[in-house]
Amino acid sequence: DAGITQSPRHKVTETGTPVTLRCHQTENHRYMYWYRQDPGHGLRLIHYSYGVKDTDKGEVSDGYSVSRSKTEDFLLTLESATSSQTSVYFCAISGSFNQPQHFGDGTRLSIL
């Protein structure tokens, strides 16, 4: 299995609080991605990174920011969480554009 660790695995928080999710990889892969999974939508891309300090937006980026200061870590931040951001969040990594993405185990985030 690809060495991807997401933390925390579960989190419950209140509307308006900041939340940071962490994705850590041990594969030294260049590309890292954050997706959210919601019923009826499959997985949708939030942000992705193609190198240290190089990030770009996905299709559902509003309300989210990311940072990548080291190859191995990709952080997803909800500056002020809203109930619509309740979801399961997946991190994925890929060594190159023609390699498949491998996923972490996901983080279930509930915002009350």
Add this chain to the structure above:
Amino acid sequence: AQTVTQSQPEMSVQEAETVTLSCTYDTSESDYYLFWYKQPPSRQMILVIRQEAYKQQNATENRFSVNFQKAAKSFSLKISDSQLGDAAMYFCAYRSARGNEKLTFGTGTRLTIIP
């Protein structure tokens, strides 16, 4: 923009039988990749099989095979000799070959295995 459609929200199959999950996609590109991912109740996303659009030969991985019809933009997954451990959500996904492109997912098909 690319879209991926899985028209079967749920499927069921008897253990040891064969089942086919459907996927269609829409793209104007000629070079891309297609994937099937499996998500069991444990929530993991597990790569099942991939297909490069430039390859005419259908990909196979043990009991899993695909029927890739490029002109029809169809990419179905066949599971032979279904096992209880195959029960899961199955997602079809598309990825452009242009660069660091995202995966575009379908909405999934929930597969139930009947003992």
